[in-house]
Amino acid sequence: MTDKTKAPKVERRQVKYASRTPTRIWQEEPTADNPYLPARCRCHGYDLFELMAKRRFADVLFLLFNGELPTADQADLLEALMIACINPGPRHPATRAAMNAGVGKTYAVHILPIALSVMGGQHLGGGEVEETMRFLRRSLRRDAAACAQELLAEAKRPAEGDWHIAPGFGSRFGGIDPLPNQMAGLFHQQPASGAALAWGAAFAEALAPHNLGWLLPGVAAAVLCDLGFHPRAGSGLFQIFTAPGLLAHGLELANKPITAMPFLDKEHYVIDEQARNRRK
Amino acid sequence: MSSMNKRATAENRFDFWEKRRGRIFSRRGGWIIGEAIYNCGYSMMDDLVGKASFFQVLVLNVTGRLPERRLADWLEAVYICMSWPDARIWCNQIGSLAGTMRASCVAAVCAGVQATDSPLYGVAPLRAGTHFIVEALALKKQGLTAEDIVERQCRRPGSKPTIVGYARPVATGDERVVALERVTAELGYERGEHLSLAFDIDAVLHERYGERMNIVGYVTGFMSDLGFSVEEICRIFTTVVNSGVHACYAEAAEQPPESFFPLRCEDIDYQGHPPRPVPDPDRGKEP
Known part of the structure; x- marks a missing residue:
């Protein structure tokens, strides 16, 4: 160690930190006699109680992230997406994480965070939604079919498992996942559908002969792009949309015995010989 | 295509999943009830408990190698x-x-x-830090000096370089580097080529920009000298x-x-839209 590194001078940087945390989203007005309790809350200027009286959940969700209320067409599209994603199904790894927590009698309050952590994955999870939104934003000016051909020529199909040729597009269990493709078609017909869904449809069409198509994160990403959401919001929104199904499946197992799910016997839990050979 | 061929093709398509369906395969280990709990060739109760430390077993679990x-x-x-x-x-x-x-x-x-x-602090900078020092050493082996390497990290000539593993968000200098360097010496480790280069870069940054190596720079240099991969380093920490x-x-x-740390309503700096009435949903749709 040099003399210089022996005693580095550790000093606080001359950086000004805010004295109050800023927000453009939410305003709380205190009561007259307690500065800690809000008498009134506003979301981007709209009174919460007025929103409760006049608007549906999808409207206020849209408002939170975009700063303005959606049109009815936009709210319809967002709500349709929320329903499409509401349950990834009992075989999805995130749902199975919730089920493992449930059957293991993990406190109910942890089931959702556990499942959502898994749902944050880069493969078919929130991480892939965000990546797809960035991919779509980069690609929208290009010809979708040409882009697909280029990727097909350049990218190499993995020797095993599925192939996501681009974020949000690829195979699932070796084939085209029919439901996301059906959903994309439906959303594409909605009035609030825009450039991302159209581009994705053309891209998926070009991929179809290669047994590749829309994946659910891709569909969610295209809808969110068309509704004006930022890619950074995409991962978390996808987690929100899938949360009800994850929680429901976890809770369904929570009051069942631990024997309600498989615990593999030794014939089905296969330990490689190298792991069993004792090292001395 | 004959129906038999079609069936064979379909079966091949699912082979990858069918082989794994209903089974878990592990190269790491597991519990054979009544026999042992195996871990990378060790019996945990016989070979590890009381004989290896927690962190040795952590590295074994992450890498498959007992350090x-x-x-x-x-x-x-x-x-x-x-x-x-x-x-x-x-x-x-x-x-x-x-x-x-x-x-x-x-x-x-x-x-x-x-x-x-x-990416700001914690574990993720270890990834970028390891990439940097591994690439920096490759550049050094191509003949570049620490000064050259630092210069390459400047966005434009004359600007201050941003290198993960050097400088910190809140303070300048890092007392943890000194503490770890002491531990490293006490444990009898020699400084390897990655860590030596990290100190050379530290010296350049200190002299030119007043910035110092932080714990990420030190840890990634040390771990790279021991041959750990980027993924292994991130997982261990x-x-x-x-x-x-x-x-x-x-x-x-x-x-x-x-x-x-309670906050009054006024402790939040609201910068958003002033109060406005909620419009009725358009097209006369009811919520």
């Missing part, structure tokens, strides 16, 4: 360096906030650890802030609920 004891001691020192009982640190404050909300300790520590999955979050959680959980 020597002194490395485990060194890793433990890093974990201590990275876990402070300071509730201003972002991950730690999450522990405090969980404590004041009476979340469980498990939830608090998991949340605090998860917060360090950030996944829970590195855990005990600092514990401290902050415990302190807040032992105080009355919602008493940690």
